[in-house]
Amino acid sequence: MSPGSTLLRRGRVIDPRNGVDGVRDVLVRDGQVVRVSEAPLDVPDAHGVEAEGKWVLPGFIDLHVHLREPGEEGKETILTGCRSAVAGGFTAVVAMPNTKPVNDSVLVTEYVKAKAREADLCRVYVAGAITKGLQGEEMAEMGALVAAGCVCITDDGRPVMNAGLMRRALQYATQFDLPVMVHEEDLTLSGKGVMHEGRTSTRLGLIGIPPSAEVAMVARDLVLLEETRGRLHVAHVSCEGSVRLLREAKRRGLRVTAEATPHHFTLEDEAVGDYDTHARMNPPLRTRRDVEAVREALADGTIDAIATDHAPHGVLEKQVEFDKAWNGVVGLETALGLTLGAVREGALSLSRAVALLTDGPARAFGLPGGHLAPGAPADITVVEPDVEWTVDATRFFSRSRNTPFHGRRLTGRVTQTWVGGRLVFENGQMKESR
C-alpha cells in the first residue's frame, strides 16, 4: 500500500528538537514529512485530516520493551506488542534480547525483524546481548549483531557482574559506536531482595533491595566508561544516588545517556500495599525522595528518555506469593497518561515531556525520527489532551495485564498513530494492513 499524501490540519505541533510549539499544518508524502507550515496549506491531492484542538507530536520511541517472542508467546508476541505500542502512541520500540532463545545471534535478530515486518505496525529495533546467553561470561558476537541491525547491546534483566568483561565490552563496542545499555544491579547487594529496602519492606517482612545495589554499579560503569570512552546507556534509573552520579558524569562530558520508566517516576514502594505483585519490578519502586529526584533528572536533562520497560507476564507469574512473583509491568498503553500526569503536577514542562518520548530516545540510540522536520519519517502521534479515561487492563492490546495502574484515572489519550505516513491506529482501533 502506497502511503500517498496526507495533510494534518491545524493541530498543535510540539516538536522539541526543532523548537516548534504552535498550530501548524503538517504535510506528509511518501512516508516522510514534507512541510510543517504555520499558514494553512492547500494541497488538493492530499488526504486531509482535521487535528484542531489536538496535539500533533513526533511518534514516541521506546528504548526498552520486552516483546517475549521468541519463546514466551503466551505473554506477548511481536504482533500484540506492536499493537500495544501503537495504541500507546509509540511508533518505534527497541526489543530487549532476553527472549528464549536469547538474542545473542544473527538468527534471533533476523527472526525478530521478520516478525516485526509481518506485524507491519510500528518500527521494531533490536537489541542484542552483551554476553552469550546473558550468562555474563563471554562476549556475544557484537560485530555480527551490529551487521544484522542491532542498535544496542544489553544483558537487560541482569547486570554484567564481571567488571573486567564489562570494561572490554565497552571498549570493543567503541569500534561500532554502539551504545551499551546496562541494567545496574550489584547482585551481592540486592541478594534475595524483592522490593525496596525501607519501612514498607520491614512492615511486610519482605527482603529489601537497598539503593546501593543500583548506585554502586552506576558508579562502577561510569568509571569504566571514562577509561574506555565508550557509550553507556543506563536503563530504568530508580534512585537519587544514581541521578547524582549521572548528572556529574554528564557535566564532565562522558557519553552517557539514561532512561526512566513511568512507574518509577509515579509510584513509591508503598504501592506494594498488602503484597500487590503488580508493584513488583526490578529495580523496585523506591521512596518519595527518589521519585522526586528522578523527576528532577527528567526535567533537567540528566535523564534523556522515558522508556516503559514493558514487561508482560501472565496471571500465573503474578497470582502467587510476593517473593515468588516475577518482576515487571506492562507499560506501553499507560506511558503517555502517566507522563502527562507528571506534567500536570508541575514536575515537567509539556515540551520537555514530549522531548523525553521523542527526541531524547532518538538521539540516545541515534535512531531516525523523534522530530517532524521535512525529510524526517512521517511517524506521528496525535493526542487528544483533555480526555479523561480510566485504565482498564482487561482492554489492553497487550496480551498481558500486569499493571499497577488498573483503575487509575489518566488524562490525555492517543487518538491516531502514524508510522511512515500510514495510519496504523485510530480511536481505539488497529488499522492493520493485512
Next chain:
Amino acid sequence: MKHLLGIEGLTRADIESVLRRAEAHLHGAPDASHVLRGKVVANLFFEDSTRTRTSFEMAAHALGAEVLNWTTAGSSVSKGETLLDTVRNIEATGPVALVIRHRSSGAPHLAARHVRCAVINAGDGTHEHPSQALLDAFTLQRRWGEVEGRTVLIIGDILHSRVARSNLHCLKALGARVVLCAPPTLLPAGIEALGAEVTWRLDDVLPQADAVMCLRVQSERQGESFFPSAREFSRLFGLNAARAERLKPGALVLHPGPMNRGVEIAPAVADGPHSVILDQVAHGVAIRRAILEEVCQ
C-alpha cells in the same frame, strides 16, 4: 474480625476482646464444645511447625470442630501446584477457617483475597505471627494486670522475626514501650517507623526492661554473615546468668521457642525465677480457641 492476617491494623479493642475470651477459656468456665460443632477447620502448613499446628488443632477440637490437617509432605505442591490451587481445593471441602503457615510473607493475604472462609495467619515468612504475639501479650497481662506503660525488650534476630513484628504491633497497641536490641545487621531498615526504639547496647537497656523476650537465633544465618558466630552472638546478645542478675527484680523473661539453650538464653535463665516460658506454652491453646471463635462467629 473476618480474618486474622496480622496484628497490624487491629485496634486495642480487637486485641482486648481476644484476650478476654482467652481468659474465659483458660478458666474453662463455659463449655465451648458446641461453638464449632459440625464445622471443619483446615490447617494448611506449608512450613513445618508441630507446636503451632498442634496448638491450633487442640483449640479447634475444644470448640467441637473437625480438623483437616494438610501438610506439604507428599502433597501436590511438590508437583507444581500453586498456593492458590491448594487453597481453593481445600476450600472446596467447606471449612469455616483456613489456618495457614507459609514460608512466604503475605501468603495468607493472597489466600484471603481468593476464598470466602476465614483465614488465620499461623506465621508467614518474616512478616507476622499474630497468635504468638497475642499469647505473649496474654502472658504479660495475666502477670501484670496491665501492659500499658511497661517496657518490653526484644533481643535477637529482629530482621527475620515474624514474632518480633507481631509483638511490636501488639504491645504498642496495648500501650507498652517496645525496645528492639540486635546487632545492626539484624535490625530491619525503618523499623522505628513502626513505633520501635532500637539499640545494640544490650547492657544499657537491660535494667529498664519489665520484660525481656529472647528470639531464637537461626543457626543457618551464620553462613549469611549477619554475625560472625553463635559464640560471638551469645557474648554480645545472649541473656546469660550475669545479665539476668541485672534485670529488675520482678522482670519477666519470655521466649517463643524452640530455644537454643546457651546461645540466646542460658539454661539457668530459661528455667529461672524470671521465666514465664511455660506459661506461654500453656496459654497457646486458650488464645487459639479465642481466635477461632472471633473469626468464625
